[in-house]
Amino acid sequence: MSEDNVEKVYPAGYKPNVEIKEKPGVRNQLLDAILKSSPTEVVNTDLFAVMAKRRSTRKFSDKIVETEKIDKIIAAADTAPTAGNYQGFEIFYIKSPEKKKQLVEACNKQPYVDAPVVLVFCKNPSRVKFDFPEEVLKKFAIQDATLAAGYSQLAAQALGLSSIWIGMLDEKKVMNVIGTDLVPSSVLCIGYPEKQKFPKPRRNLKELVHVVY
Numbered sequence: 001m002s003e004d005n006v007e008k009v010y011p012a013g014y015k016p017n018v019e020i021k022e023k024p025g026v027r028n029q030l031l032d033a034i035l036k037s038s039p040t041e042v043v044n045t046d047l048f049a050v051m052a053k054r055r056s057t058r059k060f061s062d063k064i065v066e067t068e069k070i071d072k073i074i075a076a077a078d079t080a081p082t083a084g085n086y087q088g089f090e091i092f093y094i095k096s097p098e099k100k101k102q103l104v105e106a107c108n109k110q111p112y113v114d115a116p117v118v119l120v121f122c123k124n125p126s127r128v129k130f131d132f133p134e135e136v137l138k139k140f141a142i143q144d145a146t147l148a149a150g151y152s153q154l155a156a157q158a159l160g161l162s163s164i165w166i167g168m169l170d171e172k173k174v175m176n177v178i179g180t181d182l183v184p185s186s187v188l189c190i191g192y193p194e195k196q197k198f199p200k201p202r203r204n205l206k207e208l209v210h211v212v213y
Helices: 028-035 048-052 067-078 099-105 134-158 171-178
Strands: 091-095 117-123 162-166 183-193
Touching: 028 067, 048 091, 048 134, 067 091, 067 117, 067 134, 091 099, 091 134, 091 162, 099 171, 117 134, 134 162, 171 183
Parallel strands: none
Antiparallel strands: 091 117, 117 183, 162 183
């Protein structure tokens, strides 16, 4: 069967580096294959080490992020827990340099939004098929989008990349830039850092944890 006759399970403009023979009626085959594929470089599989080393980066190098790493970062978002497993979020992968410049303006003129890889995570409450009030569905959707972005951020760190989470954004402007009626929850900027930084000190446990009997 020619490539033109194969049903695509990826969006136009983005073709994962992994190729598989799809089995009819089985979901997530491509995403599973991406997650299990071998990267070009060693992945840090110690989750707690990844968490401890993660640091927001505001200066990225010009080094191109390998396609297989981008594949894993996007696939990682799909593994995040969501309300009812309805996955009330969508990801916009920004490849246009001009769109990135427009996003800089839409994100409070933060220059690092023009990173090698830019992912916009949007809420899609219409995917959450619970019989609950609209405000509850919207709450689930923002939780879903937030968890998905967090999983992608940890995946990026495990792959030797750095990232920064952008929450200061003009929702309407971002929506206009990416051409959607879905409301963005965050923008995740990813790339190779100009230099490695050590994580900053965190709070003491007594300032973080409250025990309730």
